[in-house]
Amino acid sequence: MVDRLVNSEANARRISMVENCFGSSGQPLAVPGRVLVGEGVLTKMCRKKPKARQFFLFNDILVYGNIIINKKKYNKQHVIPLEEIKLESLEDEGQLRNGWLIRTTSKSFAVYAATSTEKQEWMAHINKCIEDLLRKSGKKAAEVYAAVWVPDSEAQICMHCKKNQFTVLNRRHHCRNCGEVVCGPCSNKKFLLPNQSSKPVRVCLNCFDTLSKAKLQNNFQTSLTTRPDSKDRTGSADSSWEEDSDEDEDNLNRAYQEADKSKFYGSTNAGVIEDADVTEETTISIDQKKIDHKGH
Numbered sequence: 001m002v003d004r005l006v007n008s009e010a011n012a013r014r015i016s017m018v019e020n021c022f023g024s025s026g027q028p029l030a031v032p033g034r035v036l037v038g039e040g041v042l043t044k045m046c047r048k049k050p051k052a053r054q055f056f057l058f059n060d061i062l063v064y065g066n067i068i069i070n071k072k073k074y075n076k077q078h079v080i081p082l083e084e085i086k087l088e089s090l091e092d093e094g095q096l097r098n099g100w101l102i103r104t105t106s107k108s109f110a111v112y113a114a115t116s117t118e119k120q121e122w123m124a125h126i127n128k129c130i131e132d133l134l135r136k137s138g139k140k141a142a143e144v145y146a147a148v149w150v151p152d153s154e155a156q157i158c159m160h161c162k163k164n165q166f167t168v169l170n171r172r173h174h175c176r177n178c179g180e181v182v183c184g185p186c187s188n189k190k191f192l193l194p195n196q197s198s199k200p201v202r203v204c205l206n207c208f209d210t211l212s213k214a215k216l217q218n219n220f221q222t223s224l225t226t227r228p229d230s231k232d233r234t235g236s237a238d239s240s241w242e243e244d245s246d247e248d249e250d251n252l253n254r255a256y257q258e259a260d261k262s263k264f265y266g267s268t269n270a271g272v273i274e275d276a277d278v279t280e281e282t283t284i285s286i287d288q289k290k291i292d293h294k295g296h
């Protein structure tokens, strides 16, 4: 169904809209054969707290960014090749509902949709796109995935020594291998994780031991396929977390609007889509629950 959109004017127009919204802060997205499959706002679990982010699903990449002006201006664009993505559904937990993990080779994080229907739609569309891409391109799915970082708020003491209490001076650190929040002394060693950076990165003492032993035994998996475009990201794996600073809290408490519903294009029966410019723009209409972003 998505194939029908490949050369459609509507698709070209949508992609150019996305490019315009990112302006010079984003990269060109119009590529032959690329289709914008869906878009919408998801709540992304960041280091400090959950934050609203605009997501765009294409048939080969997933793009997301910070919302400056809703539907008009985005920045801090992230582009993830779909073959690097693996999804894992999450159980509802308190206010964190309708979530799933987006795991990639260089970074993994949780996102939450406003409703369970939207969650299902997003997961199904992303998985379908990954499946189609792998089948058609012969690309290989990733084999190594980055750890999901434990949010700062979930650790008041070091998760390794269980003693060191975090304060303004005694800062939290994240082990790049297991994602746990640890103190400085418990993460004073670095290890080379080629998926995440070309330089050795901070790991906890547990992981350092495990990784070192594995390396000695020559079992260390270095199955990273070198991609021409993976260089930029590996170098900036660390800085990609910088977006998680608290500078853009304004969009956090924004009430969820009707217009914020995620849209998926060309997801109706193929036969129905005759005039691509008009009928394909079927919005998944579902009752939108308000989402409370304030909680932790």
Ligand SMILES: [Zn+2]
Residues within 6 Å of the ligand: 158, 159, 160, 161, 162, 163, 164, 182, 183, 184, 185, 186
């Ligand atoms: Zn510690």
Ligand SMILES: [Zn+2]
Residues within 6 Å of the ligand: 175, 176, 177, 178, 179, 180, 203, 204, 205, 206, 207, 208
């Ligand atoms: Zn660790």
